[in-house]
Amino acid sequence: MSKVVSMKEAVASFVSDGDTVVIEGFTHLICFAAAHEIIRQKKRGLTLARLTPDLVYDQLLAAGCAKKLVFSWAGNPGVGSLHAFRRAVEGGGAPLETEEYSHFGMVARLQAGASGLPFAALRNYAGTDLPRVNPRIKTVTCPYTGEVLATVPALNPDVTIVHAQRADQNGNTQIWGLLGVQKEAAFASKKVIVVVEELVSEKVIRADPNRTVIPAPIVSAVVVEPFGAHPSFAQGYYDRDNDFYIAWEPISRDPAALQKYLEEQVCGVSDRAGYLRKNPGLTERLRAKPMVCEGVNYGY
Amino acid sequence: MATETLACTPSEMMAALASRELKDGEVVFVGIGLPNLACNLARATHAPNLVLIYESGAVGAVPERLPVSIGDPALVTGSLMVAPMTDIFQYFLQNGRIQVGFLGGAQLDRWGNINTTVVGPYDKPKVRLPGSGGASEIAAHAKRMLVIMKLGKRAFPAEVDFVTSLGMRYRGTHRRDLGMPGSGPVKVVTDRCVLEPNAEGELEVAALYPGQTLESCQAEVGWPLKVRPSLGSVAGPTAEELRLLREVLDPKKLFLKG
Numbered sequence: 365m366s367k368v369v370s371m372k373e374a375v376a377s378f379v380s381d382g383d384t385v386v387i388e389g390f391t392h393l394i395c396f397a398a399a400h401e402i403i404r405q406k407k408r409g410l411t412l413a414r415l416t417p418d419l420v421y422d423q424l425l426a427a428g429c430a431k432k433l434v435f436s437w438a439g440n441p442g443v444g445s446l447h448a449f450r451r452a453v454e455g456g457g458a459p460l461e462t463e464e465y466s467h468f469g470m471v472a473r474l475q476a477g478a479s480g481l482p483f484a485a486l487r488n489y490a491g492t493d494l495p496r497v498n499p500r501i502k503t504v505t506c507p508y509t510g511e512v513l514a515t516v517p518a519l520n521p522d523v524t525i526v527h528a529q530r531a532d533q534n535g536n537t538q539i540w541g542l543l544g545v546q547k548e549a550a551f552a553s554k555k556v557i558v559v560v561e562e563l564v565s566e567k568v569i570r571a572d573p574n575r576t577v578i579p580a581p582i583v584s585a586v587v588v589e590p591f592g593a594h595p596s597f598a599q600g601y602y603d604r605d606n607d608f609y610i611a612w613e614p615i616s617r618d619p620a621a622l623q624k625y626l627e628e629q630v631c632g633v634s635d636r637a638g639y640l641r642k643n644p645g646l647t648e649r650l651r652a653k654p655m656v657c658e659g660v661n662y663g664y
Numbered sequence: 665m666a667t668e669t670l671a672c673t674p675s676e677m678m679a680a681l682a683s684r685e686l687k688d689g690e691v692v693f694v695g696i697g698l699p700n701l702a703c704n705l706a707r708a709t710h711a712p713n714l715v716l717i718y719e720s721g722a723v724g725a726v727p728e729r730l731p732v733s734i735g736d737p738a739l740v741t742g743s744l745m746v747a748p749m750t751d752i753f754q755y756f757l758q759n760g761r762i763q764v765g766f767l768g769g770a771q772l773d774r775w776g777n778i779n780t781t782v783v784g785p786y787d788k789p790k791v792r793l794p795g796s797g798g799a800s801e802i803a804a805h806a807k808r809m810l811v812i813m814k815l816g817k818r819a820f821p822a823e824v825d826f827v828t829s830l831g832m833r834y835r836g837t838h839r840r841d842l843g844m845p846g847s848g849p850v851k852v853v854t855d856r857c858v859l860e861p862n863a864e865g866e867l868e869v870a871a872l873y874p875g876q877t878l879e880s881c882q883a884e885v886g887w888p889l890k891v892r893p894s895l896g897s898v899a900g901p902t903a904e905e906l907r908l909l910r911e912v913l914d915p916k917k918l919f920l921k922g
Contacts, residue, residue, distance in 0.1 A: 391735020
């Protein structure tokens with residue numbers, strides 16, 4: 365049965381106030397379209413978890429959707445700061461609870477969650493202040509070698525939202541380019557929303573099964589929203605909008621400008637198609653050049 | 665190598681010196697900014713077989729444009745492998761497959777500890793910085809860790825406000841007693857001198873750049889600098905290194921600003 369729904373329906377059905385929400389994607393395939401719908405639906409009290417909060421969580425924080433942020437690197441990549449985040453933490457904005465790891469710590473947390481284990485062990489954090497400020501980073505003694513290893517607790521989100529290049533109507537999802545931790549986040553999560561550039565037939569998926577990262581049985585909903593990752597990118601579809609990331613600096617620095625941005629670009633449209641109409645020329649400017657790989661032989 | 669000293673900016677000097685630390689065929693964990701320029705300069709000169717790994721997952725990346733972020737799509741196109749981040753941190757980094765790691769930060773102290781988390785107290789920071797990202801584990805595991813940072817009184821305090829990434833010594837304990845297998849910072853390439861740890865793990869001046877004095881370095885460092893008995897000399901960038909940096913690698917001066 366088809367799981368294809370609109371973004372409005374997907375967020376209304378699968379994201380609830382108070383949920384732990386993961387919108388993953390490491391620089392690549394960050395689903396801004398879903399975050400914007402969460403803002404439009406005025407979800408509140410969310411715990412937002414992500415390695416790099418990026419602009420996507422800066423916007424959710426500014427919109428008042430979150431009570432807590434779980435993260436490992438909170439900056440504007442290649443540019444500087446996330447100012448809504450900084451205002452919250454430095455005392456100039458609404459208070460925000462934080463829980464902080466390193467990238468490896470967050471990766472390990474999602475992997476433990478995806479594996480059905482209560483924690484992950486890693487050789488890390490000795491001689492740093494991270495465990496001092498995050499009591500959830502603990503240690504365990506290896507029963508085989510006696511080595512003391514760091515541990516981080518499993519992360520099992522209520523809902524994970526993954527942007528991808530393509531999926532079929534059941535949610536078999538194919539991703540190429542940077543893979544981040546989308547697979548781990550999806551398997552760790554109680555519910556999964558997949559947002560794609562293109563809906564394809566099951567035949568297309570079956571022709572190249574090695575490229576499937578998330579399988580249908582763990583997917584709750586499939587949403588089709590082309591350019592839904594902008595200003596992030598989708599390899600083979602559109603480039604990262606580096607100019608937007610640079611332009612975000614003065615916007616996020618000024619709370620009034622940030623609210624105006626949200627009013628116009630988020631609440632002022634009803635979906636991604638509306639966002640694209642509001643930003644003419646964007647798709648032409650960023651459209652990826654073709655660099656198609658040769659297929660492989662799956663025969664036997 | 666040119667014997668005369670060509671006019672160059674501090675950033676160009678740092679990128680050139682850092683690139684010479686890389687050997688052909690090594691596997692290097694690359695960061696954005698000057699480390700990325702240093703690695704691509706090395707690849708264009710003496711180390712064509714350098715394997716560049718970015719924490720975003722690109723292995724053997726050959727970026728045709730200067731990546732603005734650590735996850736630029738140009739890192740993927742033409743790379744040897746795209747690994748999920750679980751593989752990058754576990755199989756490559758934690759399993760000792762990375763020879764060189766590059767770090768920088770807002771603060772670096774006498775023992776080479778690096779702070780990228782907060783200026784001021786953690787609970788009430790004066791400045792909230794981005795945090796660890798992958799830095800903490802790079803510092804734990806890189807077989808040879810290099811740092812690129814400009815000197816400055818606020819950037820080089822005697823003690824950092826927060827240890828995000830372990831240097832040679834944490835609260836009195838040497839890193840060899842902390843179970844972290846990496847080397848720690850073996851070299852800190854600054855804009856005036858090169859610092860290296862002594863046997864106790866304290867960073868001391870190992871080489872001075874042309875035109876610099878111990879006094880000019882000390883003025884920018886928050887602890888009394890010790891000096892190697894025999895100071896190394898440093899050759900500035902060659903004409904070819906400068907040409908590559910200026911015309912090929914960063915023509916818009918995104919990272920070669922000062």
